[in-house]
Amino acid sequence: MMEELLPESVVAVESYGDDGAEGAILYPEELALLTRAVEKRRREFTTVRACARRAMEKLGVPPGPVLPGERGAPQWPQGVIGSMTHCEGYSAAALARATDLASLGMDAEPHLALPEGVLDAVALPTEVGRLDRLGAENPTVHWDRLLFSAKESVYKAWFPLTRKWLDFSEADIDIVQGPASGGTPPGRGGRAPPPGAGAPGGGVGGGAGDRGGAVQRGLLATVVTVPHL
Numbered sequence: 001m002m003e004e005l006l007p008e009s010v011v012a013v014e015s016y017g018d019d020g021a022e023g024a025i026l027y028p029e030e031l032a033l034l035t036r037a038v039e040k041r042r043r044e045f046t047t048v049r050a051c052a053r054r055a056m057e058k059l060g061v062p063p064g065p066v067l068p069g070e071r072g073a074p075q076w077p078q079g080v081i082g083s084m085t086h087c088e089g090y091s092a093a094a095l096a097r098a099t100d101l102a103s104l105g106m107d108a109e110p111h112l113a114l115p116e117g118v119l120d121a122v123a124l125p126t127e128v129g130r131l132d133r134l135g136a137e138n139p140t141v142h143w144d145r146l147l148f149s150a151k152e153s154v155y156k157a158w159f160p161l162t163r164k165w166l167d168f169s170e171a172d173i174d175i176v177q178g179p180a181s182g183g184t185p186p187g188r189g190g191r192a193p194p195p196g197a198g199a200p201g202g203g204v205g206g207g208a209g210d211r212g213g214a215v216q217r218g219l220l221a222t223v224v225t226v227p228h229l
Contacts (some may be wrong), residue, residue: 002092002106005212005223009100011058013051014092016217024050027065048086052093055082059095073159083156090219103226105156107149111220114144122148122168134177142220146213147173149222157224175213 002012024046026034034042052074053063061077066084069075076082082095085108094106119128127147134143150173158166213222 001214001216001219001221002094002108002223005106005214005221006094006104007101007225010094010096010104010225011055012092012094013054013058014090015047015051017089029065029067033068044086044091048084048091048093051091052082052084052095055093055095056080059097061095070163071159071165073156081160083153085221087219092221094223101225102228103157103161104224105153105158106221106223107152107156108219108221109145109149111142111215111218112145113142114148118148119144122151124169124172126172127174130174134175138177141215143175145220146175146215146222149220150175150213150224153222153224157226161226 002014006012026046026049030045030049034045037045049066052066056063056077059080061080064077066074066076074082074084076095079098080095081098081101081103082093083104083106084093085091085106087108087110089110090108092106092108094104096104114122119131123131123144131143131147134141151168151171154171154173155166158164213220215221
């Protein structure tokens, strides 16, 4: 699913279910982060890092530990950028050479409506109006969840470039429905930077860069790739 949304310079590895955790080995530094984790958290943590190490191998990079850095952003090997995501029954990691892209972010969610109250917390009034129109045009897609996922992906691409927080309210994403392909309605949009901060390449309002989303197999996914200026 992710590879369909990402450019050729990015390698992606996905895992459906919990199979990716079987036989996966964690580094001591990673195990130290799980001393108080429940079993579900341990499996998610292990599976997504197994995906990340397989992506490293595909990229030609020696596998190594993936530890959380500032605000939980994953720390990648020198010269590599990437993103990870997991939700119930799905994990994925995507990596690229830092010479090929400035940043990337991705997010996966169950294709379900957001819990009550969440949309009000993450969406601007203008976005809610656009979601209403999208829902009238295609009610088979949970557009509220797609918007939430898109904002998560943008933040994941934003933070490594700026080292600044980006709140949901400091964003305005306009999802444009494209032609369906294999049950996948792609969308595009942008996210606004906080006041006083310059937008990274590929940021807001249709600048350079790609943003897209897809719905497949009961899951929803979004990606953001930021090119070098």
